[in-house]
Amino acid sequence: MLVMRRQSDAVEHLIEKEDILTDTVRVRFAPSPTGFLHIGGARTALFNWLYARHRGGTFILRIEDTDRTRSTDEYIGAIIEGMKWLGLDWDEGPLRQTDRFDVYRSYVARLVEEGRAYYCYCSPEELEARRQEALSHGKTPKYDGRCRHLKEPVAGRTPAVRFLMPQEGHTVVDDMIRGKVEFENAQLDDLIILRSDGTPTYNLTVVVDDVDMKITHVIRGDDHLNNTPKQMQLYKAFGYPLPRFAHLPMILGADKTRLSKRHGATSVMAYQEMGYLPEALINYLVRLGWSYGDQEVFTREELVKYFSFENVGKAAAVFNPEKLIWLNQQYIMASTPEGLAKLVLPFLVKDGVIPEGEALDMGWLASAVRTLQERAKTLVDLARSLRYYIVEDVAFDPKAKEKFLNEKGLLLLADLKAALGTLTGFSHAELEGVFRAIVEKHGVKLGALAQPVRVAMTGGTESPGIFEVLEVLGKEKALRRLEKAVLAIQEGAQGKES
């Protein structure tokens, strides 16, 4: 008996104590297509996805497009694009609520028949006026229930349908992250579940869909926590079992208000354009609110394996672009040069470094990328640096030119040019040998030669190791650039004399 007890305890622990009530996990991400997939939405999607994958459950994408005036197909496409870029694959959907209006109406009809909902003939304008009135007197705006017991329709008006919210007792939300949260039912409003134009509203559709789709865990932003007791009353009215709820803390901007455009880029796809890797964004987002000891960098497999609501925090988190950049750099450093070469190609085209459709030696590009990848924070950075490897002519940075392409460097560069010309190979080791010999001969430090060469090769003073740069450029290109630098120095000298 004792042994049995131990075993069942162990099992409970394994499947996590908050989930012992359910077997097959079904979760959903339900964005409304009134904008692009943004950072906050992506994080909600991610936590749903992680939980589904962690539990071997089903992840559903549902489009909440009941607001016909603001929803567009373009945004649906944009959301899907964002999800795909992040690698958040779904098992069912995308389902659209506009395809299900008949279903919602039948649920509403049922509530009306049972006396759990009623027609409301107040116009939106009247409602708004009363709301403002209440607010201006410092009162809580709440529907006064004046249509609750209406027996006859009001002529000339098309009614909306309101849910008859119980006003006695209280409703307790048992949240996986926050624990028990109690609401007085007297605070709950008779919410509109069907608009006067016959379309259903969010609080109804979300419940009907979650029931129909057998959603077991509702994981969403904590801006929905206040809606939850109302939705629970709807579940109760329908006689359906409740799902588990998990309300994720918000993501805030630097000023600690809800993240918005004011705080910079919020669209997920904007991060792709800025040269971020999806893995880096995922890693960054998951650590906003979730932690696993001291670990900062995770593979996707680790994330799926370790994810649990027990490690999700309650406090809102400030979005910190600096740390995202650092993570992006970590992922770039850990990537293969071949993989990065492919990823950076569109950025090179966009920068005009290579014409669209031009075939580039990808093996060579990868070798160039290899020298740069621990120096690039983004793919945009990488593309910018790659420029001097690829284009024929580099422009000298004026300051760099003044400092290093001068008469002091002339002899050294001329010597180097001659020495390199006789070189049969062009490897790192051979190049270093030549450099060492020249600096020794002139009695200078390596930097005295390396910096002028660096400017000659890249146009600037920052680059990978000079031998690596030369090796990637190759003998022909290197000699041409050396020649050009020598000429530039000589021209500069003549300019001074005259």
Add this chain to the structure above:
RNA sequence: GGUCCCAUCGUCUAGUGGCCUAGGACGUGGCCCUCUCAAGGCUAAAACACGGGUUCGACUCCCGUUGGGACCGCCA
């Protein structure tokens, strides 16, 4: 205004009553490495919002205060 949520370095966080002289990470400063820039290594400054309890003992539990946030739509 009402309801609800939240509170550890500037930021993300570890911490589940003694392991805390509060740990890690980003960022910032210094040093090392070095042909530049990075990367890397070492190092420094930097936090338990405040006040009461409970307890032999509170960052950890309870209450209050303060501060921040969310919601209060015929938006989702």
